[in-house]
Amino acid sequence: MRFRASQVAIAVGGELVGDDVWLDGATQDSREVASGSLFVPLLAERDGHEFVEAAMSAGAGAHLTARDPGSGTAVRVADTGAALLALGAAARDSLDGPVVGITGSVGKTSVKDLTRAVLARVGPVHASERSFNNEIGMPLTLLNAPAHGPVVVELGARHVGDIASLCGVARPDVGVLTTVAVAHTGEFGSLDAVTRTKGELFDALPSDGCAVYNADVSAVVEQAGRARSQRLSFGDAGEVRARDVTVDDDLRASFRLESPWGRIDVRLAVHGAHMVPNALAAAAVGLVLDVPLAEVAAGLAEGPASAWRMALGTAPSGLRVLNDAYNANPASTSAALEALAALPVDGRRVAVLGLMAELGDLAVEEHLAVAARVAELGIELMAVGTDLYGVEPLADVEAAGAALDLGGTDAVLVKGSRVAGLEVLAESLLEG
Numbered sequence: 001m002r003f004r005a006s007q008v009a010i011a012v013g014g015e016l017v018g019d020d021v022w023l024d025g026a027t028q029d030s031r032e033v034a035s036g037s038l039f040v041p042l043l044a045e046r047d048g049h050e051f052v053e054a055a056m057s058a059g060a061g062a063h064l065t066a067r068d069p070g071s072g073t074a075v076r077v078a079d080t081g082a083a084l085l086a087l088g089a090a091a092r093d094s095l096d097g098p099v100v101g102i103t104g105s106v107g108k109t110s111v112k113d114l115t116r117a118v119l120a121r122v123g124p125v126h127a128s129e130r131s132f133n134n135e136i137g138m139p140l141t142l143l144n145a146p147a148h149g150p151v152v153v154e155l156g157a158r159h160v161g162d163i164a165s166l167c168g169v170a171r172p173d174v175g176v177l178t179t180v181a182v183a184h185t186g187e188f189g190s191l192d193a194v195t196r197t198k199g200e201l202f203d204a205l206p207s208d209g210c211a212v213y214n215a216d217v218s219a220v221v222e223q224a225g226r227a228r229s230q231r232l233s234f235g236d237a238g239e240v241r242a243r244d245v246t247v248d249d250d251l252r253a254s255f256r257l258e259s260p261w262g263r264i265d266v267r268l269a270v271h272g273a274h275m276v277p278n279a280l281a282a283a284a285v286g287l288v289l290d291v292p293l294a295e296v297a298a299g300l301a302e303g304p305a306s307a308w309r310m311a312l313g314t315a316p317s318g319l320r321v322l323n324d325a326y327n328a329n330p331a332s333t334s335a336a337l338e339a340l341a342a343l344p345v346d347g348r349r350v351a352v353l354g355l356m357a358e359l360g361d362l363a364v365e366e367h368l369a370v371a372a373r374v375a376e377l378g379i380e381l382m383a384v385g386t387d388l389y390g391v392e393p394l395a396d397v398e399a400a401g402a403a404l405d406l407g408g409t410d411a412v413l414v415k416g417s418r419v420a421g422l423e424v425l426a427e428s429l430l431e432g
Contacts, residue, residue, distance in 0.1 A: 001025065001091055001145055005062045008038065009075045011090035012083035014064070018073035023061045026087070026143040028136060035059040038143070040084050041066075042136065048080070081135070088139020089169045094147050100285055101170055103155040103163055103201050104178025104214075105194060106331045107278045108133060109306050110270065111178055114282035115152050118299035122291050127152035130306065131326070138166050150289065157197050158358075160188065167204035174288055175201040175227070176212040176281050180219050181331035182359065182366055189360070199223030212284045214238070214277065232288055234280035240287065242266075242280060247273050249344050251312060257297065261287050264297045269304065271312045271322075273342070274335035279303070308423045310339065316432040318408030320345060323426035324415045328356045330366045333415055334373055340413040341377040347409030349379045352400055352425065354416020355386040364388055379413075385420055397425045404429070 002024050009016040026038040030051035033039060039055035041048030041063065049067050056063065062073035064080045077083040092099065102111050109131050116127040126145040128137060133154035145151045155166045180195045188194045202211045203226050211227035214220045215238035224231055234240040242255035251271040257264050257280075268279055279300050286296045308326040315321060320343055324336045333356060340349050351374050359366050367388035374381045383393040384400045394400040397420075406412055406429070414426040 001094060001143055001147055003091075003094075005073050005075060007090070008062070008064075008087060012064070012075060012077050012086045014075040014077040014083060016073075016075055017069040018062070021061045021073050026084075026140055028084075028140065030055040030058065033058040033060045036061040039063040040080055040140075042080055042084070084139050085135060085169055088142045091139070091142040091145070092169060092171055095142070095145065095151060096148055097150045098173040098289060099170055100150060100152045100174045100176065100289075101155050101167065101172030101201055101204075102152065102176040102178070102281075103157070103198050104176070105181040105198070106329065106335075107178035107281070108154045108156065109309060109326075110275060110278040111176060111281045112152050112154050113306055114270070114279055114300060114303040115176075115285050117303035118282050118286035118291055118296050119150050119152070119289065121286075121295035121299045124149045125152065126150075128154050131156075135162075135166065139169055142170065155201060157194075158188075160193055160197050161200070163197055163200035164204065167201060172201070172205065173209045174212060174285055175205050175209070175229075176285060177201060177214065177220050177223060178278065178281060179214050179217050179331070180223075182329060182362060195219045195223060199226050202227035202229075205229040210288045212281060212288065214281070216277070230288075232284050234284045235277055238280065238284075240280050240284040242276050245273065245276055247342060251310075251339055251342060253279075257283060257293075259283070259287060259293070262293050264293050266297045266300050268300055269302055271310045272335065272339040274338065275310070308426070310336065311426075313430045315408075315430050317406075319406050319429065319432075320411040321426055321429045322411065322413045323423065323430070324413065325354075325420070325423040325426050326418070328354065328415050328417045328420075329359075330356060330370060333370050336413055336415050337370075337373055337377055337379065340379060340411060343411045345409055345411045347407060347411070349377075349411050349413075350382060350404070350406065351379050351413045351415070352382045352384060352404070352422065353389060353413075354384045354420025354422050355388070357417035357419055384416065384422065384425075397421060401425055401428055 039060040119125040128141040133156035209229040213224040215233035216235035245255040371389040383389040
């Protein structure tokens with residue numbers, strides 16, 4: 001999205017210092033500056049103001065600042081984080097296409113990827129990069145979107161009220177609630193608080209919008225009642241549903257998609273039977289936004305996955321590696337274990353699991369429950385960096401790599417929260 005520095009100053013209530021230059025997009029990372037973009041220094045582990053000079057040297061056209069503006073064009077504000085949210089809201093005002101907001105304890109990024117693939121069948125679409133789902137990534141997604149066409153954003157939360165706050169900026173026309181499960185309960189305190197927070201999305205939808213929700217999860221159905229908009233359900237009990245589901249040797253699901261718009265055969269590009277509900281959610285969004293049924297099926301057949309999310313590869317030795325190392329909670333880990341168990345291999349199946357973070361008082365119980373499920377499925381368990389699974393852990397990724405002794409007839413799942421950094425292990429296993 002293109003905008004002038006003076007428009008930035010007006011949107012954020014700041015002071016323009018320097019020339020009224022044209023800007024194109026924004027970033028908070030000085031390493032990702034594009035020519036003519038706006039650099040937004042934020043307070044994190046380090047003060048982003050330390051990188052203003054590097055960002056401007058890399059080609060940024062201007063920067064926000066809560067310090068001395070220095071050289072070049074700047075917009076001086078009291079709080080750069082608050083200014084970013086205000087600027088995201090202003091960017092939303094400039095969009096002429098629908099905004100799709102996606103939340104849920106599991107599946108946000110997968111549904112986003114599949115929704116983008118479906119909508120892209122009929123025209124340009126912009127979606128959040130990586131897992132940009134918070135008060136930083138979501139407004140940046142809006143700022144980097146073109147003015148025309150649909151925009152798909154993820155909405156994450158760690159506290160009650162977070163979804164409402166993000167929706168105040170994104171103002172979604174279509175809202176998707178994938179499911180609710182034990183995740184981030186360390187911050188929320190209870191699953192009920194998680195559920196009510198996710199439901200804030202439905203409060204925010206306009207009367208001419210649409211709430212897309214999982215009909216197979218009673219708590220989600222209850223939250224959908226908060227919407228004053230049209231509603232569309234997906235799942236086995238939903239209006240958009242999958243019948244005759246089969247899964248091939250590469251864990252790709254095929255099914256007959258049934259909906260109020262008709263029925264059609266679908267074969268997914270992504271891996272895992274648990275991706276079927278995610279595909280149904282994306283299909284529902286596409287159908288609501290007038291994507292023809294045949295194009296919905298074609299988009300689902302093309303839909304790529306984000307990095308380190310249920311990526312199935314084969315090492316030179318023949319070892320099958322299921323890299324789902326981007327993040328982990330009990331529900332997503334259980335789904336990944338089911339996928340590993342379904343892989344047709346003649347040798348061993350090994351799950352290399354890192355910490356499932358942010359579970360609070362439920363951490364011990366949930367890790368042990370996952371360990372029990374591993375045993376039920378006949379999978380070998382290797383824990384990395386945590387003893388919560390009830391087995392002697394390996395200290396780190398390097399130790400795990402040295403301890404693994406896998407051959408060409410084996411399969412391995414690598415999964416953990418971001419803090420575990422297990423994607424390095426998965427990539428090294430694939431390289432052989």
